[in-house]
Amino acid sequence: MTEAAETTEAAVSQVSVAGAAETTEAAGSEAAETSEASVSEASQAGADHVCPARPASTAPSELGFVRRPMVRWLDPHQLVDTAARVVLSGIFGSYADNRELQALVEAEVLDRSEGPELWFDYVADLGDGWDSTYTVARLLAAEQLDLDCAGRTVTTERGRILVMGGDQAYPVPTRDEYENRTLGPYRAALPCVHGENPELLAVPGSHDWYDGLHNFTSIFCRGRWIGGWKTRQRRSYFAVQLPHRWWLWGIDIQFGAYLDEAQLRYFHDVASERVAPGDRIVLCVAKEVESGRSKAESYSDRNLEYIERQVIEPTGARVVLYLQSGKHHYCRYEEEEEGIRHHVTSGGGGAFLHPTHHLPEHMEMPGEDCEARFRRVATYPSAAVSRGLRKRVWLLPPYNLPLAALFGTVQVLLAFMLGLHLGDAHRALGLGDLWTAVWASPTAFLLILLMVLTLGAMVRFAHEASGFTRVALGAVHGSLQLASVAGIMIVSSRLASSLQLTTLPSVAVFLGLVAVLGGLAGTLGMSGYLWATNCLGFHGNEAFAPLHHADLKHFVRLHIGADGVLTLYPVGIDRVGRRWRLCPDGLPEAPWFEPDGPLETHLIEEPVRITGG
DSSP states (O other), X not given: OOHHHHHHHHHHHHHHHHHHOOOOOHHHHHHHHHHHHHHHHHHHTTTSOOOOOOOSSSSHHHHSSOOOOOOOTTOHHHHHHHXXXXXXXXXXXXXXXXXXXXXXXXXXXXXXXXXXXXXXXEEOSOOSOHHHHHHHHHHHHOSEEEEEETTEEEEEEOOSEEEEOSOOSSSOOOHHHHIIIIIHHHHHHOOOOSSSOOEEEEOOOTGGGTTTTHHHHHHHSSOOEETTEEEOOSSXXXXXXXXXXXXXXXXXXXXXXXXXXXXXXXXHXXXXXXXXXXXXXXXXXXXXXXXXXXXXXXXXXXXHHHIIIIIIGGGTOEEEEEEEESSSSEEEXXXXXXXXXXXXXXXXXSSOOOOOTTOOSEEEEEOSSSEEEEEEEEEESOHHHHHHHGGGGGGHHHHTHHHHHHHHHHHHHHHHHHTTTTSOTTOOOOHHHHHHHHHHSTTHHHHHHHHHHHHHHHHHHOTTSOHHHHXXXXXXXXXXXXXXXXXXHHHHHHHHHHTTOXXXXXXXXXXXXXXXXXHHHHHHHHHHHHHHHHHTTOOHXXXXXXXXXXXXXXXXXXXXXXXXXXXXXXXXXXSOOOOEEEOTTSOTTSOSEEESSOOXXXXXXXXXXXXXX
């Protein structure tokens, strides 16, 4: 690397670190500092990775990270924080693209084509709760993994390359979230390796972009150690030459908006200088997580089509396997006519589960001459299991207590605005009394405006539908929520007045009932809406995300054999570990935590052989 390039890389690193400077609780900060020290020590050691000291206890100061539960997506504080970061990232991403800074750093093409065969792994959507993320990391770290396949055992090896396919940390990519939800669990699963170390490559997803890609660049593009894995890429995209004329390409589509000029130039150069006719390409891309077909997803498909038609096809090579993240399930589509190309969605690395029962039987993708038709071959979980999990949405209140508290608080404030039960504590209210209270209230205009905004918000929430269907779904949902508010006021008033208490206790009981019953009714109303609309084919993301389902995780293991055939081994994990035993006296390279029982794995489907020609 030239002196100018080194200077530029240092500048980019400073920008990335500056963007990452956020403060959290003391335990998290102490953990992050401990991690940075160990990373710095390992980086100075070069290729000979120093095994870190094993922790003597589960304290964050010993581990270097905090074991976090799964993200509570309907926690009001979480929703506001994430929404703010999404808005800011969208604004600043339109004017300051981190990939333009990366372009000042010298890029390279990794050559791993030596040897007769090669194993590599693909995992995505991983940095969420400790149990699910560490279970997957623990299995990825094992030197050998024996998989059950219809009663017989299939033996696989740890990948020489680990590809993280997007959304490495949830919900937002702060320094502490990366450390606690991803780097810490993976370091604990594989502290170090004696001999040849596996390498790590990463593709950024939408959640990695919420800070403008600053922390992603600092973590994955600086040649650092993450446990026994060594990061190798210099930019947020990469190309790796594999044995037997196979290639592994990782594309960064930002939020699906566009491919930057520097990235296009990089892949143009790789294609024109290194790729030969007949070469076969595995293409990794992180897609939008939004349910339904968003404009950004359409743009990202257009970008991939451009890469294929303008960059790859002129060389005589072809993409034969698409590895896509964004949806937290496994699904494989196979080209109908020739059966050469395969499209795999794999996002089971640790995040909540997405449903599979609404996946279409067929999909269209660009072909060499026209649109190619693909048929669905396998899903995990199965459609029946996915459909059975839908009923858990009725458990929304206990799963999301802060949301219930918000609904209850709002209804208490509405009772104060209406002056209900405050003047006559012994009077049982009726529907007419509520209507009169609305118009008699000094805040009548504000109350009516809130009702209109509620209906508008519910129409906006039904974003997967369109036209009259969207308006109808939103209007029905909003009307039911407003009706439940009125019902809670009336029921609480009658229960409080029936107790014949003095004024102050009666008002306290009334408001307490409004808070409890209002919180319960609000979340159950949301449950009913999500359950009904999911039965109609809508709201797969919103109905399953609040359940933060930890089980049914997976990753994909791939093997290029001596015969040049690429074989896929989709590894399913029906139940993740939940009880872990710290092993302070283990070997330096041994995992820090062991499960109380064996981690059961199996092949989701028969090994898939891809010749590519």
